[in-house]
Amino acid sequence: MTDGIATEDLGSLKAELVDSIAAVGTLADLEAARVAFLGKKGRLTGLMKGLGALEGEARRTAGAALNEVKDAVTGALQARRDVLEQAELEARLERERVDVTLPARPRRMGRIHPISQTMDEMVAIFAEMGFTVAEGPDIEDDWHNFEALNFPPGHPAREMQDTFYLPDREDGAKMVLRTHTSPVQVRTMVSQKPPIRIVAPGRTYRSDYDMTHTPMFHQIEGLVIDETTHMGHLKGCLVEFARVFFDVDDLPIRFRPSFFPFTEPSAEMDIGCSRSGGEIKLGNHGDWLEILGCGMVHPNVLEACGIDSARYQGFAFGMGIERPAMLKYGIPDLRTFFEADTRWLKHYGFLPLDVPNVAFGLTS
């Protein structure tokens, strides 16, 4: 079937096959060439089969020469495949080119309301000082909202707070929308034994609606009851809070005497600011802005809640949430907080994963 193979013939065969492979233009033609040369009926395969007819030294010599041709052909096939595949990939990438300036498919995260964010910031700071969060209902009876807090019936101090009333409860109790978060103090003292250290953020209500008042707003209440806490600690706690919250280390802070039925001594806390052109800037600028009321819990309140006022004492404070948020984040109008305007929420809101945390920095 096969004649003897001359070495010089193999040399020209190798050149012929390698040249023809280099000339192939497509991957399909390359595969055809592979089959034609190395396939079951390929030319080299045929020659390989012919080796069986040779003997001894001649077979070894011819085998080695033939293998050299086969290796060269295999190498040429692979090299050509690499070239052609690369060309095809490049062609494909060119085909797949798009206009990347087209807008992405719409997808957006919503925003957290500044009130929630501010509450979380405040809780984060007070948590560092060992406070835990307490809660209470929005609808309160007169006892929790006023009487236990040392507002006697008919006392003019009640008129400081424009109260919303609901129909009387069956037992005759006057029902109100809580005018402050202070009833949570009462609920906490009635149900827990000292030492107590809580903050209570929540909704509060007063019948007042104008540029700077809304009938619903938010407060955070603080209460510390133990045997030794005094006015110095009250100052320490709130000064620390204000400087961390507003992120102004040298924020001027002033306490001045005031009156609340449920604290004695009582104080209001002002922070330093400037007011020009209707804009308030924080810092040491000579003017003052009131941000919270506070004081030592009145003995009558302790006694009303079943706590021995001869042994225990402590402080309480109550602070709005909207106003500090407006100051910190430059929000000009209180009423816009409750309008659910998506443009406002997008502008003043916070990314959901921006969780306030003292260790990583509060949001700003």
Next chain:
Amino acid sequence: MKFTLSWLKEHLDTEATTAEIAERLTALGLEVEGVVDRAAELAPFTVAYVKNAEQHPNADKLRVCVLDTVDGEIQVVCGAPNARTGMMGVYAPVGTHIPGTGLDLKPGVIRGVESNGMLCSEREMGLSDNHTGIIDLADQDVGRKVAIGDSFAALIGLDDPVFDVAITPDRADCAGVRGIARDLAAAGLGSLKPARPPAVPGAFQSPLSVEILPEAATACPLFVGRYIRGVKNGPSPAWLQRRLLAVGLRPISRLVDITNFFTLDRARPLHVFDAHKLKTGIVVRMSRPGEELAALNDKSYTLADGMTVIADHESALGLGGIIGGVPSSVTDETTDVFLEVALFDPMRTAATGRRLGIESDARYRFERGVDPDAVIRGAEAASRMILELCGGEASELVIAGSVPEWRRTVDLRPARVKSLGGVELPVHRQAGILIALGFKPRDSEDRVLRVEVPSWRGDIAGEADLVEEILRVNGYDAIPVEPMLRETTVARPAVSPRRRLTGLVRRSLAALGMDEAVTWSFMAEDAAEAFGFVNPGLRLMNPIASDLTVMRPSILPNLVRAAERNRAQGFPHVSLFEIGPVYRDATDKGQETAATGLRAGPGGPRNWARTPRPNDVFDAKADALDVLTAAGAPVANLQVTADAPGWFHPGRSGVLRLGATVLAEFGELHPSVLRTLDAAGPIAAFEVYLDRVPQPKAKKDGSARKPLKLSPFQPLDRDFAFVVDADVAADRLVRAARSADRDLVTDVTVFDVFTGEALGEGRKSVALTVTLQPTQATLTDEQIEAVGQRIVANVAKQTGAVLRG
């Protein structure tokens, strides 16, 4: 409470500046809300002499005046009819800001004549509405000779800074200038001047008697009267008028101005009756329902039960502690007066004033508590002033009732100033402050100060009150700042597990593309009714607006209205949520926390790569399930039923339940409800009741989770298409497929649902993908076949479905 610097100095000997006084007032707790110095504003206005005033050559109603002024000789054109040669007027130079017109004065040429300044009227200076002519100093009772260049403000006493101080409700004593002076003196800003004018001897027996009926004994414990005859009323002297004007009170007449003066000066309201208008003596009694009073504020009041009335034997003359009446009031013709100096019960005064809506300077003081020991003293001082300003002759005092017992002693342990107030202060300093405030501290054997409280400090009841007095006079600034001591080095978690999960829900919803809203807890009743409001106990008695009348039964109406507002403004793509209270009743347990949201609008902005799809019930369902997952609910065990409340679309809504407990409602809102709320649909919405989600029990093994078991064998999916009656819920097929082999079947999903003629009337096709997860060995073909048959059989048995051919 307003007062001027010179008024304060009547009581306080001080060299302190206005700024020092203002700062100290605030530090004492008498918060200064403003100090107005009119002198600064009126500084350019000075006295000028009109050397010559003659007719303007080109205008009938104008005069050309040549003035001698502080700036030399100045020519002005003046339109006032009273401008005349030889008068002294008030001159404003060019460049002056004119308060009455709000304009800056410019040089001008008026009808051909130069004008380089202005002669001013009272209105132009912002002093009054009087614009009939320019100020003629001959008409002004300035009490001294005036010279060219004198400050006009100083001349009429306006160079007196006016303090406006906020008085807290406890400080009744500081509703009078003297009380404020006492506080300042105690704080070291001068010394309090003595003020004990000698009593006025009575010349005769009062012809009018005073009787307090027993029914009014607590409402009016003491009434001191005095008849003064032969008085002459008329305008008050300039100093008194100026004082009242400076603090915003209109001078009326000597007699009335005297009563107002005592109210402001001593926090001691008084009243004077025209004695001739009293039919008989004075009777203090309780009101008779329906009786009328024509009050001095020119309003008429119908009195209810339980109000304190000052009357003669015929009719009510005034409301005790609140306001007097017109018929018995003094006039310029009054010759005999009856003076009333009384005490009225604070609570009753407050209640009456509130009920009738009368705010008066008298009520303000009586409801805070007037010094019970200053009644007779007040009567003497007022009599003296009446005699001084109006002449006349005073009767003996008529006294009804008695001074209520006010003396009390409060113990102070001096150590409490440190242990409660945080300030170390020596006992003598503490006692010194108290003495300066009028307290009388006495040492006792047990190192306790026994402190006698002065009659004007009804607010002092306990030791803490005394600590505050000492702290505030010493200054809150002197309280050292001390850090809060922590019980543990590292703070423990501050929030309960439930509140923590609520935070997670909030941030999950925002991460899902919804914006967080905060809306009112109350809403309009019609909107609330459409969302199940039934409880009249949640209707506000005094709503502030007609659309904020009842406590909300659901957050949805507020969000729908918000979505509609956004749409109306041109922003229709709205995804909003709120986490907040909804209300069932007024008990402690009648409030629960809902996480509520909606997606409204065309389902997202138009985009070249994606066609927006309207939001539907399945978007709402996905949101509700995400909320429940974040809230820690066992989502895999929930049942879905199609019985959502009536505000949802009946065929496109559902309820997620855990047994009998409804955890969430979701779906598209009912078109009629949207119409009630004037909102465009469709809107896909959900309301999840977070408080109903069961809380995980405290774990015995701490926070460790169950070990993760991974199968080494690959899962495989098999698809089954069933034909079933159209009203069979797909969920039943899913459950049947799952329960066919609880070990192997780990997931079942619906990947296709359709109806068509080929299936037959009332039939549908439901195609399921079932995931099989072997755990012991790779499944053989026979095993797979066997599971498939069990699934088909169980689905058929449970739902009547057959495998599609």
